[in-house]
Amino acid sequence: MFVIAWEWKLLTDCAMAGLKYLSGFGNELASEDPRCPGSLPEGQNNPQVCPYGLYAEQLSGSAFTCPRPTNKRSWLYRIIPSVKHKPFTKASCGDLTENWNEVEPDPNQLRWLPFAIPKSTEKKVDFVAGLHTVCGAGDSIVSLKFSSLCCSLCLFVSPVPQQGEILITTEFGKMMVEPNEICVIQQGMRFSVDVFGETRGYILEVYGAHFELPDLGPIGANGLANPRDFLCPVAWYEDRKVSTGYTVINKYQGKLFACQQDFSPFNVVAWHGNYTPYKYNLKNFMVINCVAFDHADPSIFTVLTAKSTRPGVAIADFVIFPPRWGVADHTFRPPYYHRNCMSEFMGLIKGHYEAKEEGFQPGGASLHSIMTPHGPDADCFEKNSTAELSPERVAEGTMAFMFESSFSMAVTKWGLQTCQKLDKSYYQCWEPLRSHFNPNWKPSTQ
Ligand SMILES: O=C(O)Cc1cc(O)ccc1O
Numbered sequence: 389m390f391v392i393a394w395e396w397k398l399l400t401d402c403a404m405a406g407l408k409y410l411s412g413f414g415n416e417l418a419s420e421d422p423r424c425p426g427s428l429p430e431g432q433n434n435p436q437v438c439p440y441g442l443y444a445e446q447l448s449g450s451a452f453t454c455p456r457p458t459n460k461r462s463w464l465y466r467i468i469p470s471v472k473h474k475p476f477t478k479a480s481c482g483d484l485t486e487n488w489n490e491v492e493p494d495p496n497q498l499r500w501l502p503f504a505i506p507k508s509t510e511k512k513v514d515f516v517a518g519l520h521t522v523c524g525a526g527d528s529i530v531s532l533k534f535s536s537l538c539c540s541l542c543l544f545v546s547p548v549p550q551q552g553e554i555l556i557t558t559e560f561g562k563m564m565v566e567p568n569e570i571c572v573i574q575q576g577m578r579f580s581v582d583v584f585g586e587t588r589g590y591i592l593e594v595y596g597a598h599f600e601l602p603d604l605g606p607i608g609a610n611g612l613a614n615p616r617d618f619l620c621p622v623a624w625y626e627d628r629k630v631s632t633g634y635t636v637i638n639k640y641q642g643k644l645f646a647c648q649q650d651f652s653p654f655n656v657v658a659w660h661g662n663y664t665p666y667k668y669n670l671k672n673f674m675v676i677n678c679v680a681f682d683h684a685d686p687s688i689f690t691v692l693t694a695k696s697t698r699p700g701v702a703i704a705d706f707v708i709f710p711p712r713w714g715v716a717d718h719t720f721r722p723p724y725y726h727r728n729c730m731s732e733f734m735g736l737i738k739g740h741y742e743a744k745e746e747g748f749q750p751g752g753a754s755l756h757s758i759m760t761p762h763g764p765d766a767d768c769f770e771k772n773s774t775a776e777l778s779p780e781r782v783a784e785g786t787m788a789f790m791f792e793s794s795f796s797m798a799v800t801k802w803g804l805q806t807c808q809k810l811d812k813s814y815y816q817c818w819e820p821l822r823s824h825f826n827p828n829w830k831p832s833t834q
């Protein structure tokens with residue numbers, strides 16, 4: 389979770405009006421800052437002297453020897469290589485933690501009211517100080533595990549009364565990420581975040597795997613999140629001295645470290661490769677849903693998946709509940725009651741969630757842990773058991789999402805106590821569920 393109030397920049401100040409992007413998921417891409425034509429070496433990665441006197445630096449996102457389909461790396465041509473910096477020293481982690489033993493386990497259904505955004509007039513909070521770990525599992529030392537917040541970072545913003553966009557500057561260029569868009573910043577990529585008002589959003593950090601597009605199986609070659617709708621930034625560099633120098637914050641083995649350097653980390657003039665940050669607008673998701681009867685499992689709404697080594701089992705899936713038509717005949721259309729061998733962490737970007745019209749609010753969250761029973765609230769059940777089943781729009785103007793993980797999530801002390809947003813009355817939404825059991829029931833004769 390991140391909640392930020394910081395110095396607000398006017399959108400126009402940032403000259404992002406005309407930000408450009410390259411498109412395609414996982415493509416081999418190449419980009420040069422237009423101020424330096426010819427800055428990308430031709431025909432080789434390591435010329436004896438690079439064009440414009442740049443340094444070549446490789447960023448590896450996979451082991452050198454990974455098979456081609458999973459091999460990821462990019463070459464960055466920069467003014468000074470990132471190796472030049474003063475030593476790292478410990479920095480405050482704030483509410484960022486990988487200590488999963490802070491509080492006793494709690495198997496209850498958990499729901500949080502919208503997380504508070506600090507008022508910018510009271511206290512300025514930057515992106516790093518605004519990070520709060522709600523829940524997680526695993527650790528970043530032994531990877532192949534999952535944590536709630538750096539293999540791949542999936543960031544997205546939920547709207548607040550003001551503008552909720554975030555401008556992300558990376559070594560690969562700049563991305564403007566608006567509410568209803570997500571972005572992924574991959575392991576080791578340096579970035580900074582500018583906000584334009586009170587800002588809140590959700591972050592999922594996954595270790596040990598990169599996000600992939602899910603396989604489509606019988607769906608065929610097209611559908612769900614289409615590769616061409618993923619956008620990467622174009623090369624942009626800055627070469628300016630600031631009196632304060634630059635601070636680079638590094639999350640290493642679960643802790644934060646800071647170092648100083650006298651040049652901008654965003655000094656990459658040209659790059660090429662298939663290991664890049666990217667963004668995606670959720671409105672482009674091509675929804676597949678039931679057109680006959682029964683409720684399809686939410687895996688049909690998977691945008692991105694971070695696979696584990698077990699076939700079909702994700703370290704984390706990123707799933708959305710997008711606007712669509714509901715047309716299923718003789719069917720209870722909302723989500724079914726269930727107990728799941730996966731953990732389900734949900735958030736709401738805008739609007740309402742179909743299984744709970746009340747209580748689950750934008751900027752809030754819920755966690756239904758492994759085998760914790762959950763499903764529609766009593767109101768939703770009664771309404772939808774008797775509703776006239778005509779075709780209707782579902783989830784219009786809304787966007788709920790789920791991080792679904794095969795790991796059991798530990799909730800942090802911040803999540804259970806400090807944030808003071810835990811909705812203690814959540815269980816009550818199922819209290820009015822009553823028995824409709826009729827031992828004399830007969831099938832209808834029509
Ligand atoms: O629990 C939830 O609300 C998420 C969910 C939605 C759905 O349509 C089916 C299963 C499921 O876990």
Ligand SMILES: [Fe+2]
Binds near residue numbers: 756
């Ligand atoms: Fe669920």
